Every structure is written in structure tokens, then in C-alpha cells.
Amino acid sequence: MAQSMQSPLEVIRSYPPHDYSLNGVFMSRLERDPRRPFIVFEGRTWNWQEFNELILAAARLLATRGIARGDRVAVMARNHPGHVLMLLALARLGAIMVPVNPEFGVTETRYVLEHAQVAAIVCSTETLTVVREAASGMAPAPWLALLDGAADGVPAFADLVAAAPAEKKPATGGADDTCLIVYTSGTTGFPKGAMHSQRSFVTGGEAFVQRVYLQDDDRVMIVLPLFHINAMFYSVAGTLAGGACMIIVPKFSASTFWQIAVVTQATAANIIEAIGTILMKRPREEFRPDHKITKLYGARQGMMDTFHNEFHIPHLIGGYGMTEIPGVTCIPLEGPAKVGSMGPVGRHPDPARPWAQCRVVDDDGNDVSVGEAGELVVKTPIIMQGYFRDPEQTQNAFRDGWFLTGDLVRRDADGYFFFVSRKKDIIRRRGENISGAELDRVIGEHPAVFEVAAIAVPSELGEDEILVAVVPRPGQTVTADEIARWSREHLAAQKVPRFVAIVDELPHTPTHKILKAKLRADTALRARAVDLSKG
Secondary structure: OOOOOHHHHHHOOOOOOOOOHHHHHHHHHHHHHOEEEEEEEEOOEEHHHHHHHHHHHHHHHHHHHOOOOOOEEEEEEOOOHHHHHHHHHHOOOOOOOEEEOOOHHHHHHHHHHHHHOOOOOOOOOHHHHHHHHHHOOOOOOEEEEEOOOOOOOOOOHHHHHHOOOOOOOOOOOOOOOEEEEEEEOOOOOOOEEEEEEEEEHHHHHHHHHHHHHHOOOOEEEOOOHHHHHHHHHHHHHHHHHHEEEEOOOOOOOOOOOHHHHHHHOOEEOOOHHHHHHHHOOOOHHHHHOOOOOOOOOOHHHHHHHHHHHOOOOOEEOOOOOOOOOOOEEEOOOOOOOOOHHHHHOOOOOOOOOOOOOOEEOOOOEEEEOOOOOOOEEEEEEOOOOEEEOOOHHHHHHEEOOOOEEEEEEEEEOOOOEEEEEEEHEEEEEEEEEHHHHHHHHHOOOOOOEEEEEEEEEEOOOOOOEEEEEEEEEEOOOHHHHHHHHHHHHHOHHOOOOEEEEEEOOOOOOOOOOOOOHHHOHHHHHHHHHHHHHHH
């Protein structure tokens, strides 16, 4: 680490204390130097003071439109400063933002809008048609506004804010008021709306300052979608807690990633594994060696060498979290890093603060031995308040106060955790438990494989057989026999798949996780696959 870098605690304590409301943390950071840049978007910069004036005006507008504590307002658009504006303006009133994936169709959008019972929808011209159809029939009907200019009879949100009445509305939102409902993408059934308080959000931001040693002069490039917990709780919350600057990019583009980083002088970024994989596979002429990114969160083991040695990013940080429990474990920036690990339990900048607890348990809730696989269960101060309007699912998510992650992990003697598989991604074959995630990783290392998903299919003898769906790299071909040969060379005999399906693409969630549930439900997939037992 650079000698001039402040410790995370020094960063946090360089600002006046606050009450852990969003308004409190924003004003604390504003007070020190209101002229510092806060948001950069498509060539325009707002400093902290300018954005505060927008927040106040937006809060006044929302209040005059009837938005009050506990009300929900949806935002459905690609990444835009309006996401941050709505979050902070609604929080001043104790109201709640519901970000919606802009690529949702009518059915998915209708479910979220109706389930959240939104009073208003701020969207884009791109999503307006879907929003109108999805909201038709809602009673009372939500009012609409557009982030990117008036169109088709719907006013521009910026115009409404500019015309907001001048009288001052007091800040009424408190630290324990819900500020955000994030609907989980899910793999089965309906999405669940995870509710987070303002205190959880601000604390999550402070934890991100610790994870990446975020400095007040850092410029955080946001390419992950702002409808997702990752961008919100890490990039946005971290920028607020660190008093830094966020660079909002409407949508990730591999071809322009490095160019945008150079032009905006980004110093930090947050990605997911899929983005890292895509960047590694892009033509090197797109890479800009004059970029200033020194910290990258979301790095995985398979990308470390490339991002260190080719992309020249010194600090690569990974960790583990979920929509319900963001930022639980983290590979410490100061080390040590362990190959394949998702790190030990994370820390707050203040070592005196009580923090997360993690256990690894069997199906009966008993702790397993060091090195043995079991389900990760968690207690943490950064945790959802529950699932909105779903007390049954909320109750099922906890056991004796511990959140059940549904993830199988193992912990070593040093307290480092290693991901094994989703509990639902375990394949039971010939009396052995086989991790689908392990098969994905090993078969995915074949040089002609772009993407792979291993799933269980019923065996004639009971238990499961292994089917792998394989997407070849663009311009390359791969056969079932080649996959079988690779598997025999790199996996134990009981882990070699019986069925191999070569496919053009795999289904994904909005955050590019493979939808294995959809593959399992595809009854024709097995019929299309090559049965290697007959070869």
C-alpha cells in the first residue's frame, strides 16, 4: 500500500460524527468540503453542495406529491444519477426506493411494482412502454416521471424538481427506517424483496471503506447495475462513507471499459466474475495502460494473474455477500490472500465495533469440524430487516437468529472460508456428494469452452447422473468426446459427466449468474445431450 494512504479508521474519523441516517452521513461528508466532486456522469460533474441542493428540491417535490415515511417509489432505468438522487431524497422523508431491472419484461415488472405497492415510478424513455403496461390496472395508479427528458405526455423528473416549491421540508427519515428494497433475482418462484435500513446501508459503506481502503480522493467507477445490491451497498454506500466521488456508467461495455476508466480518471472499480472473465478475453488493443485504477473489488482467483500482471492493478480484493447480507467475508487488502478463498470474516474500520459472526453447520445446525464442508450461517450488523410482505419466507431464512445462506463452505484453521457449492447445486452420485460449482470450474478451464453448467439429472439406478451444458468459445468448436477426455484427465472418475450438451447459450439471471434451475426444468436438454455411456 502507498505510504500516503490513510487507514480506513482515519478516513471515517476525518468527518464529523453522524446518526447513521443517509442524510446524516451525507451532511457529515458535505460539511468538510462541499466543493469536492461527488458524481460524474457522461461528462458532467456535480459536487457535494450541488447534489445536496438537488436532494432537497427532490425531497420537497416528493413530499408535495404525497410521498411520506414508508412509501415506496420505483426506479427503472439504466445507471443514472437519478438512482442516487432518489435514494437520498426518499431517505430524507423516511421513504423507500425500489430499484427495478430495466431489462425486465412486463410480467416481471408488474410483479415487482404490484408487490412493492409503489406510489410512483421514475423510469427512462427506454423502459416507459414496459412500465406503462406493467402498471396498468394498479390502484391507486402510481404517477410517472422520466429521468432522461419529457416524452409521450410524461414529465421529466428534472423539470418537476426544478419547479418544486421553495418551502423547506424537514429531514424526517431515521437510521432505522427502511431505505431500500432490492428484489432478489432468484432461481425459482417469485422474487423476494429484501428490505435494508439506512443504518445497514451506511454501515455497509463503512465496511467497504475497510475492504478496499477507500480514500476521500478516490474515484469509484460504477459499471454494475444500480438495481443490484452490489453496486448499491459497495460502490454507492462506500463512496458516501468515504466522502469520495462516484463515476456512474450507464451500462458495462467491455470494449469501452478501459477508455472510460482513463477519461474519468477512475481509481477504483467493483466488478463480478463474469465481467472479469469478459475483460480477460477481450482484444488487448482495447486495454489502456495509462488507466489509474489501483483497487478492484470482485476479483476471483482465475483472473488474478491477468489483472495484476497485464492490467497492472495492484490491489485485487474478493469477498462474499448476498442481497440479504452484503459484505460478510473479505480477503484483507493487507493480506494474506489464500488461493481459492473468499477470505475471513470482514471488519469494520473501528476494531471496537461488534461485527459479523460466521459458523459452518450440518443439516441439524451443529458446528462441523475445521476443513469439513457445511452450510454457512451468519449474524451481522449489515443484514436485511426481512422480506417485504413475506413473513413466512423471512422466518424460513433464519434459525435461532442465524441467517441461513444456503451455501456450502469449509473453513480452515486460520478462519479463511472456501466456497464449495450452493446446497441446491450438489449432485448425489454413487453415494458421493459432488459440487456442481467444482465441475463448472474444472470443465470451464478447457481452452475451447466459453461457459459451462453442470446439473443433476435422474439416474435409472436412483440418485443422480451428471449433465454438463457447454457453450464453446466464439469461433471454436468442442465435442462431447473432448469434454469427456478433459474431465477424465482433471476429475475423479465419479465426477466425469455422463451427458454432454453443446449449446449456443445458457440462461442467466440479471447479474449474469447461470440459471441452473431453468436448465434443470428443460426436459429436452437431456434428449439433446450426448450419452457418453453409450460411446
